[in-house]
Amino acid sequence: MILDKINIVIGVSGGISCYKIADLVSRLSKHENININIIMTKNATQFISPLTFQTLSKNRCIVDMFDSNYDYIDIKHISIAKKADILLIAPATANIISKIANGIADDMLSTVVMASRCIKLIAPAMNNFMYENNIIQENITKLSNNEFEIIPPISGLLACNENGIGKLASVDTIHDIILGKINTIKDFIGKKILITAGPTVENIDPVRFISNNSSGKMGYAIAEEAFLRGADVTLISGPTNIETKFLKIKKINITSCDDMFNIVSNIYKNFDIIIKAAAVSDYKSYNISKEKIKKDKVNNIKYIELIENIDILNYLGKNKQKNQYICGFCMETENLVENAKIKFKNKNLDMIVANDLNEIGAGFKVDTNIGTIITKKDIFFCNKMKKSELSKIILDKIIYDITG
Numbered sequence: 001m002i003l004d005k006i007n008i009v010i011g012v013s014g015g016i017s018c019y020k021i022a023d024l025v026s027r028l029s030k031h032e033n034i035n036i037n038i039i040m041t042k043n044a045t046q047f048i049s050p051l052t053f054q055t056l057s058k059n060r061c062i063v064d065m066f067d068s069n070y071d072y073i074d075i076k077h078i079s080i081a082k083k084a085d086i087l088l089i090a091p092a093t094a095n096i097i098s099k100i101a102n103g104i105a106d107d108m109l110s111t112v113v114m115a116s117r118c119i120k121l122i123a124p125a126m127n128n129f130m131y132e133n134n135i136i137q138e139n140i141t142k143l144s145n146n147e148f149e150i151i152p153p154i155s156g157l158l159a160c161n162e163n164g165i166g167k168l169a170s171v172d173t174i175h176d177i178i179l180g181k182i183n184t185i186k187d188f189i190g191k192k193i194l195i196t197a198g199p200t201v202e203n204i205d206p207v208r209f210i211s212n213n214s215s216g217k218m219g220y221a222i223a224e225e226a227f228l229r230g231a232d233v234t235l236i237s238g239p240t241n242i243e244t245k246f247l248k249i250k251k252i253n254i255t256s257c258d259d260m261f262n263i264v265s266n267i268y269k270n271f272d273i274i275i276k277a278a279a280v281s282d283y284k285s286y287n288i289s290k291e292k293i294k295k296d297k298v299n300n301i302k303y304i305e306l307i308e309n310i311d312i313l314n315y316l317g318k319n320k321q322k323n324q325y326i327c328g329f330c331m332e333t334e335n336l337v338e339n340a341k342i343k344f345k346n347k348n349l350d351m352i353v354a355n356d357l358n359e360i361g362a363g364f365k366v367d368t369n370i371g372t373i374i375t376k377k378d379i380f381f382c383n384k385m386k387k388s389e390l391s392k393i394i395l396d397k398i399i400y401d402i403t404g
């Protein structure tokens with residue numbers, strides 16, 4: 001099977017260690033599955049010539065935001081941002097770090113960063129007093145709280161003759177971190193995975209609705225991990241405040257349980273694996289008022305008449321295709337394992353991931369979860385961990401179940 005190349009965009013800003021990035025580009029470009037595009041700040045071109053990067057990467061080096069000769073047919077900064085699987089800024093000057101942390105997009109590099117959703121790595125390099133400056137530290141913290149992974153600088157004799165922290169991490173370290181991101185085991189190549197995530201919203205009238213606290217984080221984390229492991233991922237998402245890191249994940253937005261069912265029931269037969277992490281409302285309003293129900297009328301309504309939504313997981317279990325693997329999720333507040341086992345059996349699942357809403361650090365909204373994974377083979381109790389980590393375990397167990 002021919003795999004797409006991994007697109008790495010390297011942003012080079014104006015620090016003395018710019019020259020080291022030539023070595024990094026030279027080494028990365030030797031990997032056949034990597035394509036590199038370099039974006040330099042204007043100040044970086046004072047330290048090293050774009051021609052060096054152009055020659056090493058075999059791609060035109062971009063500096064000017066308004067360079068009309070560039071061969072992307074659509075809007076450049078958006079095309080590059082979309083294309084990137086990994087974006088690295090190295091060296092990252094105090095200036096570019098602070099611009100990004102404050103949402104400034106006044107040149108090609110900072111604009112591409114703002115438009116990117118991929119894995120983002122930042123390798124700061126600067127004088128030790130600059131690095132230790134509270135403002136710079138606050139800006140670095142802000143970046144690491146916003147999905148940027150910081151490759152910390154090291155201590156040593158700096159170009160300015162000071163001894164302290166601020167040297168760019170070694171090229172070996174940066175190279176290995178990038179390869180580590182790329183070389184995730186591709187054990188889901190050829191697998192088509194359908195994942196549902198987030199809440200559903202069941203309208204009562206144009207203003208009011210029934211929903212729940214699901215943030216979608218668990219389903220999105222599984223979708224991203226599955227994508228990195230080579231799966232062809234379709235994500236059906238209720239309304240959330242998050243986005244996927246990877247635009248190559250096919251995302252379909254829905255609102256209600258009926259919307260989700262209409263799509264799922266049309267396409268589920270095409271998938272090898274279905275993971276239902278969405279928190280679908282069990283009930284919907286019997287009458288959805290076309291007009292906003294007036295306040296005086298609301299006061300008069302003691303009950304909203306509800307009807308049951310279709311149980312999508314149950315439907316999928318009943319209509320399971322040959323060799324199809326179905327994983328459901330359940331939230332419980334009591335008798336977690338017993339209740340999960342009943343759902344697992346009744347809904348004809350291959351896996352259920354149960355989480356106890358009473359445990360701190362589990363369930364809705366938070367970035368962590370405490371999962372109990374039940375399969376036909378065993379039951380596995382996970383400690384509290386990041387949803388991204390739990391998604392790795394879930395996928396490990398699925399692939400183990402499928403391939404034996």
Ligand SMILES: Cc1cc2nc3c(=O)[nH]c(=O)nc-3n(C[C@H](O)[C@H](O)[C@H](O)COP(=O)(O)O)c2cc1C
Pocket residue numbers: 012013014015016017041042043044091092093094095096125126127130
């Ligand atoms: C010789 C020299 C070396 C520099 N090295 C660094 C450095 O290592 N890190 C840094 O943050 N700034 C360094 N600067 C300052 C930056 O070049 C300056 O802040 C510039 O505005 C950065 O622009 P840019 O972030 O758009 O590339 C250096 C300046 C000079 C003249």
